[in-house]
Amino acid sequence: MSIKVKALSKTYGTQKAVDQITFEASPGRILGFLGPNGAGKSTTMKMLTCYLPQTAGEATVCGFNIASQSLEVRKRIGYLPESNPLYQEMYVKEFLYFVAHIYHISNIKERVNEVILATGLVKEQHKKIGELSKGYKQRVGLAQAIIHNPEVLILDEPTSGLDPNQLIEIRKLIKELGKTKTVILSTHIMQEVEAICDDVIIINKGKIVANDSLENLLVKHNEKSLEPIFVKLTKELKVESEM
Numbered sequence: 244m245s246i247k248v249k250a251l252s253k254t255y256g257t258q259k260a261v262d263q264i265t266f267e268a269s270p271g272r273i274l275g276f277l278g279p280n281g282a283g284k285s286t287t288m289k290m291l292t293c294y295l296p297q298t299a300g301e302a303t304v305c306g307f308n309i310a311s312q313s314l315e316v317r318k319r320i321g322y323l324p325e326s327n328p329l330y331q332e333m334y335v336k337e338f339l340y341f342v343a344h345i346y347h348i349s350n351i352k353e354r355v356n357e358v359i360l361a362t363g364l365v366k367e368q369h370k371k372i373g374e375l376s377k378g379y380k381q382r383v384g385l386a387q388a389i390i391h392n393p394e395v396l397i398l399d400e401p402t403s404g405l406d407p408n409q410l411i412e413i414r415k416l417i418k419e420l421g422k423t424k425t426v427i428l429s430t431h432i433m434q435e436v437e438a439i440c441d442d443v444i445i446i447n448k449g450k451i452v453a454n455d456s457l458e459n460l461l462v463k464h465n466e467k468s469l470e471p472i473f474v475k476l477t478k479e480l481k482v483e484s485e486m
């Protein structure tokens with residue numbers, strides 16, 4: 244297991260954003276992290292990537308503790324945050340060189356060219372990031388997440404804003420990466436999970452309400468697709484009683 248999460252919680256003031264979640268993720272599998280708006284997905288990802296300290300519980304990434312060994316954890320994780328903050332004034336290639344320097348990558352020129360190719364940025368590599376379309380900015384975000392060849396990839400809504408052609412390309416790339424790495428991705432697109440994920444966690448109001456392989460989940464709920472399962476497990480009780 245490269246990610247082990249045990250009773251991890253995050254409280255903002257009095258609100259429990261993440262409430263004692265426990266799960267594991269292993270290499271060679273892609274884990275889809277689903278939940279309605281505000282369920283706690285981004286908060287969980289921020290804790291796993293050491294951007295946010297947990298309130299309680301613990302987690303390890305590749306055997307390193309997220310609270311006490313954050314440097315070791317960060318070395319092994321590639322993270323695409325939800326808002327994909329990029330330096331708008333930098334050129335694509337310049338930015339990737341900059342990130343590669345931070346990670347002390349030895350063969351920088353070769354590696355930057357590799358990720359530019361892998362993320363389909365060849366034509367845009369000499370543009371300023373601020374001048375790119377949303378989809379291409381997303382690709383730059385992915386490129387910076389994989390540049391140090393991390394064992395674990397945490398991708399917060401990696402395909403949001405992509406056109407259907409880009410979507411297919413990026414999903415193909417994530418699927419390829421998932422063959423050897425541990426990938427956790429959050430998305431609101433159920434078809435995306437069905438297309439690329441091996442395992443599924445559904446989180447609702449900070450608590451895990453489903454944690455299984457995609458296959459098992461469909462069998463257990465006797466459904467052919469994920470959407471009705473998601474709705475059943477996350478709908479408001481009020482709505483339920485009205486039906």
Ligand SMILES: Nc1ncnc2c1ncn2[C@@H]1O[C@H](COP(=O)(O)OP(=O)(O)OP(=O)(O)O)[C@@H](O)[C@H]1O
Pocket residue numbers: 255260278279280281282283284285286287325
């Ligand atoms: N910095 C913060 N301060 C206070 N509350 C926060 C903060 N960040 C998130 N929250 C709250 O924590 C809860 C979980 O938010 P989070 O962003 O983790 O949800 P999410 O599942 O990623 O949602 P979405 O699908 O909308 O991106 C929400 O109720 C949110 O308002």
